[in-house]
Amino acid sequence: AQKVTQAQTEISVVEKEDVTLDCVYETRDTTYYLFWYKQPPSGELVFLIRRNSFDEQNEISGRYSWNFQKSTSSFNFTITASQVVDSAVYFCALHSSNTGKLIFGQGTTLQVKP
Amino acid sequence: EPEVTQTPSHQVTQMGQEVILRCVPISNHLYFYWYRQILGQKVEFLVSFYNNEISEKSEIFDDQFSVERPDGSNFTLKIRSTKLEDSAMYFCASRGGAQETQYFGPGTRLLVL
Numbered sequence: 001a002q003k004v005t006q007a008q009t010e011i012s013v014v015e016k017e018d019v020t021l022d023c024v025y026e027t028r029d030t031t032y033y034l035f036w037y038k039q040p041p042s043g044e045l046v047f048l049i050r051r052n053s054f055d056e057q058n059e060i061s062g063r064y065s066w067n068f069q070k071s072t073s074s075f076n077f078t079i080t081a082s083q084v085v086d087s088a089v090y091f092c093a094l095h096s097s098n099t100g101k102l103i104f105g106q107g108t109t110l111q112v113k114p
Numbered sequence: 115e116p117e118v119t120q121t122p123s124h125q126v127t128q129m130g131q132e133v134i135l136r137c138v139p140i141s142n143h144l145y146f147y148w149y150r151q152i153l154g155q156k157v158e159f160l161v162s163f164y165n166n167e168i169s170e171k172s173e174i175f176d177d178q179f180s181v182e183r184p185d186g187s188n189f190t191l192k193i194r195s196t197k198l199e200d201s202a203m204y205f206c207a208s209r210g211g212a213q214e215t216q217y218f219g220p221g222t223r224l225l226v227l
Contacts, residue, residue: 043203043221044219044221045157045218047216047218095216100162100170101170102147102157102159104156105156106155107156
């Protein structure tokens, strides 16, 4: 079975703190993709990053960074120096190369307070 | 930058009525999807569509649901007889190739009374 678990339901931080959102996945596919999407209060789903199963190189993009570890089936997302505009629900998702659909985690609600 | 669009943004309907949700995927994309998100819950896959046919559907996608790509640009989701539990945000998504990212539309918020 394929599954994505985001154990953190809600996180609250004060502006400028660093915050890490956890994601653990399960799949039997040998080839797969992992994604993070952001859902701001307005409701749309905004693509943040895609990582394929062959590429465990971690990535930094501005204040965002991602840590993909195949050995622990984790794909964690860190926001450095958080800002109020980062407040949103963040979803981790698994894409199966066999079926094409995205399997989403439950989402983590991040609240950044001024 | 190309984007997925959806209409209407909001729809209110009475239980038992038919609704059609419309999506215009990114123009050169080949794979199309519908997902739904009940308020406060996770995003759930409904159906995928490729080469003018359904490639996969979830348990949620029962006989009350259908999809169509009537004219090569629009992609529609029809709910024949809406139920209260169909109230949700419905997202359309599209992607270009087999390995590419799915891009989501802004969603249609459906409320069934």
